[in-house]
Amino acid sequence: MxxxxxxxxxxxxxxxxxxxxxxxxxxxxxxxxxxxxxxxxxxxxxxxxxxxxxxxxxxxxxxxxxxxxxxxxxxxxxxxxxxxxxxxxxxxxxxxxxxxxxxxxxxxxxxxxxxxxxxxxxxxxxxxxxxxxxxxxxxxxxxxxxxxxxxxxxxxxxxxxxxxxxxxxxxxxxxxxxxxxxxxxxxxxxxxxxxxxxxxxxxxxxxxxxxxxxxxxxxxxxxxxxxxxxxxxxxxxxxxxxxxxxxxxxxxxxxxxxxxxxxxxxxxxxxxxxxxxxxxxxxxxxxxxxxxxxxxxxxxxxxxxxxxxxxxxxxxxxxxxxxxxxGLNTIISYSVPVLTFIYPITIVLILLTFTQRLFHSSSEVYRGAIIGTMIVSIYDGLIEFGLELPTITSFMEKLPFFTIGLGWIVPAFIGAAIGFLFSRTKN
Structure with a gap:
């Protein structure tokens, strides 16, 4: 160095x-x-x-x-x-x-x-x-x-x-x-x-x-x-x-x-x-x-x-x-819901960047993974904002890792897999 x-x-x-x-x-x-x-x-x-x-x-x-x-x-x-x-x-x-x-x-x-x-x-x-x-x-x-x-x-x-x-x-x-x-x-x-x-x-x-x-x-x-x-x-x-x-x-x-x-x-x-x-x-x-x-x-x-x-x-x-x-407390209270929404999408984009050679940078894989992630991250952001969504919550609670705040992981993988299959079919 x-x-x-x-x-x-x-x-x-x-x-x-x-x-x-x-x-x-x-x-x-x-x-x-x-x-x-x-x-x-x-x-x-x-x-x-x-x-x-x-x-x-x-x-x-x-x-x-x-x-x-x-x-x-x-x-x-x-x-x-x-x-x-x-x-x-x-x-x-x-x-x-x-x-x-x-x-x-x-x-x-x-x-x-x-x-x-x-x-x-x-x-x-x-x-x-x-x-x-x-x-x-x-x-x-x-x-x-x-x-x-x-x-x-x-x-x-x-x-x-x-x-x-x-x-x-x-x-x-x-x-x-x-x-x-x-x-x-x-x-x-x-x-x-x-x-x-x-x-x-x-x-x-x-x-x-x-x-x-x-x-x-x-x-x-x-x-x-x-x-x-x-x-x-x-x-x-x-x-x-x-x-x-x-x-x-x-x-x-x-x-x-x-x-x-x-x-x-x-x-x-x-x-x-x-x-x-x-x-x-x-x-x-x-x-x-x-x-x-x-x-x-x-x-x-x-x-x-x-x-x-x-x-x-x-x-x-x-x-x-x-x-x-x-003031600081006001800024923090408004930032948490937005970060809860943005962060999972950011994580998935980073991981896709480092693994894109495996799927030839297919846009279908990117789209599937991001759509799967956004479904959960939008919900998490709304909950952090203070909204109550009991019907959706009962469904989300069934997702793996939901209780530890990582419910977006499996939908992201599923979305990426569907995108990969779709890209192979199209090709």
């Missing part, structure tokens, strides 16, 4: 390591108790493994993630990819990054009484995001060489403190982690948004390697995978560490979200210095993620709508700014 592979790997780590990566592992640790290591293993599959596969899958295409979804149908490719970019961009991902940064770096010092504080913080935050995003060509070096090492050092300090200073035994696992902690952790990994964010970040990685003289597809795939391995090692270490902090903090009280857990842990271990250290970690992590998402979504939409890149990212930044001021 050469220097460029490490720099781009560090950049990708910083892009992935944002709001969701900070708030969900501690929550998992707090709720899973003695089942923590089993639960975090499942979380790592969807929180690390799938994103790295997705980034590598992007190295198979020439332009953007839409090419992966175009195998189903060009219209599906346009609509689904646009939904993905909107979800990880101005609707959920970017506003969540700003609000998590605020709640964990500013609010611990001033409390929640300063009504204008969030407004002031997000104004400065998004002004800096827009400034950096206007020149994306320099982003790789800025993040990979400077911000990521600082971020990693801060995380290491907090994690070492957690392993040494938090001595309380692990508690009993919560209700949803009693029977199937691995698969519960697997589904919780959806909430990081990283597998769908990888569709956006993958293009940044591929373009970074192209700018460094790597042009053949085979070398792009190899280089992307190598940088992904570096990213994966860092993410697994961080998730395991901050999740362990959450598991150890469960006996200290009840918390609304993972941000509160980490803030309390930092203060418990290091006092005000710990809170300040955590604030540095969070602000850097959320800032780099927000920049990456603005750049990626700006580059994507500048290809499909007749507006220049600077105009698009300005609009996206303003939209993110307005939504961020609604």
């Amino acid at each position: 050469n220097k460029n592979t490490f720099i781009i790997g560090f950049m990708l780590f910083a892009l992935f390591f944002g709001a969701g990566n900070l708030i969900y592992p501690p929550t998992l640790g707090s709720e899973s108790g003695t089942s923590y290591w089993t639960a975090i293993a499942g979380f790592v599959i969807t929180g690390v493994g799938l994103p790295i596969l997705a980034v590598t899958a992007i190295s198979f295409v020439k332009n953007d993630a839409r090419e992966l979804a175009n195998h189903v149908h060009p219209l599906f490719g346009l609509i689904f990819t646009s939904i993905v970019y909107l979800a990880i961009g101005p609707f959920f991902g970017i506003p969540r990054a700003a609000t998590v940064a605020y709640e964990m770096s500013v609010e611990p010092f001033i409390g929640d009484k300063a009504s204008m504080a969030l407004f002031i913080f997000t104004t400065i935050f998004f002004a800096l995001v827009l400034l950096v995003s206007l020149n994306p060509s320099k982003m790789v070096d800025r993040i990979g060489q400077f911000l990521t090492p600082i971020l990693l050092l801060a995380i290491v300090a907090l994690s070492i403190g957690g392993f040494i200073l938090l001595k309380d035994p692990l508690g009993a696992p919560g209700e949803k982690y009693v029977s199937s902690p691995f698969f519960t952790g697997f589904v919780e990994g959806y909430l990081t948004m990283d597998a769908i964010a990888a569709f956006a970040f993958g293009i940044i990685v591929v373009n970074a390697f192209k700018e460094r003289g790597i042009s053949t597809q085979s070398n792009l795939i190899k280089s992307t995978l190598k940088s992904g391995i570096i990213t994966a090692i860092g993410l697994i270490a961080v998730y395991a560490s901050i999740g362990w902090i959450g598991a150890k903090m469960a006996s200290q009280g009840t918390y609304e979200n993972g941000g509160e857990i980490l803030s309390s842990a930092a203060n418990f271990m290091f006092g005000d210095f710990g809170t300040l250290l955590l604030g540095i970690i969070v602000t850097l992590a959320c800032f780099t993620t927000a920049v990456g998402l603005i750049v990626a979504s700006g580059q994507y939409f500048s290809k499909i709508i007749p507006l220049p890149y600077p105009v698009i990212i300005t609009i996206w930044t303003l939209a993110s700014y307005l939504i961020a001021n609604q």
Whole structure:
């Protein structure tokens, strides 16, 4: 591995390591108790493994993630990819990054009484995001060489403190982690948004390697995978560490979200210095993620709508700014149903990309698998949104793996098999 592979790997780590990566592992640790290591293993599959596969899958295409979804149908490719970019961009991902940064770096010092504080913080935050995003060509070096090492050092300090200073035994696992902690952790990994964010970040990685003289597809795939391995090692270490902090903090009280857990842990271990250290970690992590998402979504939409890149990212930044001021809990409540719908489709598209040689990239196989997946993922999304569908639920409950949140697996296989048979018959 050469220097460029490490720099781009560090950049990708910083892009992935944002709001969701900070708030969900501690929550998992707090709720899973003695089942923590089993639960975090499942979380790592969807929180690390799938994103790295997705980034590598992007190295198979020439332009953007839409090419992966175009195998189903060009219209599906346009609509689904646009939904993905909107979800990880101005609707959920970017506003969540700003609000998590605020709640964990500013609010611990001033409390929640300063009504204008969030407004002031997000104004400065998004002004800096827009400034950096206007020149994306320099982003790789800025993040990979400077911000990521600082971020990693801060995380290491907090994690070492957690392993040494938090001595309380692990508690009993919560209700949803009693029977199937691995698969519960697997589904919780959806909430990081990283597998769908990888569709956006993958293009940044591929373009970074192209700018460094790597042009053949085979070398792009190899280089992307190598940088992904570096990213994966860092993410697994961080998730395991901050999740362990959450598991150890469960006996200290009840918390609304993972941000509160980490803030309390930092203060418990290091006092005000710990809170300040955590604030540095969070602000850097959320800032780099927000920049990456603005750049990626700006580059994507500048290809499909007749507006220049600077105009698009300005609009996206303003939209993110307005939504961020609604608060973290509101953003999370609206994002879960959408992610529950998007994630299974994303997983299936990634797997089909890596296995397409087995069925000669048949569009019928793609369509069958996606239709089978969507039937269940639309239902799951509506349930998460709060709708009650008793008649459909009685049917869905008969699906294998439904009780562990993976009811879409068998319909996806059945749909792919029907598509394969149809393509063979047509040929």
